[in-house]
Amino acid sequence: MSETTGLEKAVGAYLDHLAVERGLAANTLASYRRDLRRYLDFLRDAGRAEPTDITEGDVTTFLRSLREGTETYPPLGTSSAARTVVAVRGLHRFLCREGMTVADPAGSVRPPTPPRRLPKAIPLDQVERLLEAASVGDGPRALRDRALLEFLYGCGARISEAVGLDRDDIDLEAGTVLLRGKGSKDRIVPVGSYARDAVEAYTVRGRPVLLEAGKGTPALFLNARGGRLSRQSAWSVLRAAAERAGLAATVSPHTLRHSFATHLLDGGADVRVVQELLGHASVSTTQVYTLVTVEQLREVYAAAHPRAQG
Structure with a gap:
């Protein structure tokens, strides 16, 4: 040895x-x-x-x-x-x-900067397939699952923000919701009509049934025992819907949030407006999504322009 x-x-x-x-x-x-x-x-x-x-x-x-x-x-x-x-x-x-050396030979060496990864968004038709696959039947959990996924895509909310919602945080009549983001930073976000209709159907016909199994909670999204839905359970709802829609390989917890941002920018929304909707502290974080749309423009240009490729 x-x-x-x-x-x-x-x-x-x-x-x-x-x-x-x-x-x-x-x-x-x-x-x-x-x-x-x-x-x-x-x-x-x-x-x-x-x-x-x-x-x-x-x-x-x-x-x-x-x-x-x-x-x-x-x-x-x-x-x-x-x-x-x-x-x-x-x-x-x-x-x-510890005094084992006098000089530090690694002192001026810096780690390489990781490349900025493009967020993974899915096209609108796949979003629609995912949302359709969320509600199997008309039971309270099916209503909850559809409302949850419509809300995630319609508001660009993080899963943690969605499960942290209380019933009073969302104003269906005004079409707004109060989201509590990272660092205790609150923001008010519009709720689109599809998400609003799905949440209303759930709160009228689904949530009261689930609430009966628990001891009473202000949480908006409930589990089968009448308590607040956990982040892990919400991710399971998304994963199950993705599997039924045949999208399991392309969907992650942030997929609907990424798709929300990308589709807004594709539709002409200003990046600073999207920044506010997402709750990003810096616009540079939001600008990563503009790279996605540039890539899409490049692909369309390469395929459609007669002199794009030799």
Whole structure:
């Protein structure tokens, strides 16, 4: 058995520090251990055995190897590479703080910026298929499910905002709802006629039946026991409807919210109006959706313009 190097002992001390003093979760700790194992293998191949042997060039070369891959390790995506560099930088800060090294070779190395992922929206015809699949029958839960999904798409609400609603938060006569967003930021959003009709049908014919099974709650959307519908249960409603509509592979908890925003922008809505409706603190967050519409325009142009392609 080969003797443990000073570098391996240093990494072991850092992992102990993360586990004991910082109390990292088991899964996070496992990720750090895996990332630093890759770093150790790289340094061993480079002939580095002690913490003081490592240079900034080593760290930079290691970062490049994360994206390009090696004979031993496959290339990593941007987010995985960024996580690994965070682990490496944390290790070197720890070594400096504990006096095992004088300089920090990773101090000026920054993780790669993850690319902005385009939100996944589905076309209107698929939204309509999903909403139709939500209500199987005319029972109280079917009425609730249709109202829930119509509301999510009609208002662009997060699932957590929908299940957090109380009956008095929605004014069906005025066609508005009070949503409580992230950071306790409230906003008033219009409720479209389809969502309004579905919620009204549920509150008149469905909610009173579900309410009888519980002890009384102000929640708008109720479960079968008469209590507030959970976020997990709401996601199950969406998933079940997606499966019935044949859309299971393309639907996630945020799909209707993304579709709401994308369809508004496709219809000519101003991005700042959509920002307010979504409850985004910054318009730059909302502008990600404009990338979707640009991609759609590019596809249509490429397919329809006679001189778009050679």
